[in-house]
Amino acid sequence: MQDEGWVKRSMKSEFIFRLPTGEEVGSASNLEEFLQLIEDVPKRCLEFHHLGRHFKPWLSELGHADLGEAIERINARGNDLRRKLVDTTSDYIKKQEK
DSSP states (O other): OEEOSSEEESSSEEEEEEOTTSOEEEEESSHHHHHHHHHHSOHHHHHHHHHTTOHHHHHHHTTOHHHHHHHHTOOOOHHHHHHHHHHHHHHHHHHHHO
16 A cells, blocks of 8 residues: 555545644545545645645546546635535535436
């Protein structure tokens, strides 16, 4: 298994949520887990990954490049960033279920 900072690769790819210090605070292997974690992890964790553009490569690897691009276009911080990430991801998941 490889650990490339925020993505662990084994049989399946996981997004590893980390604080800027490197401390792991959660991991997601699908969109539903990703959504749950963006609702729960600390704001500084979301800002770290968003500003580092860490979400798009993982989402693209899972076949959700459109979501990754939409997330990269978000220009927000703090609670506004969390709300926009949740809304964007929730809307994407709903569209996929149709």
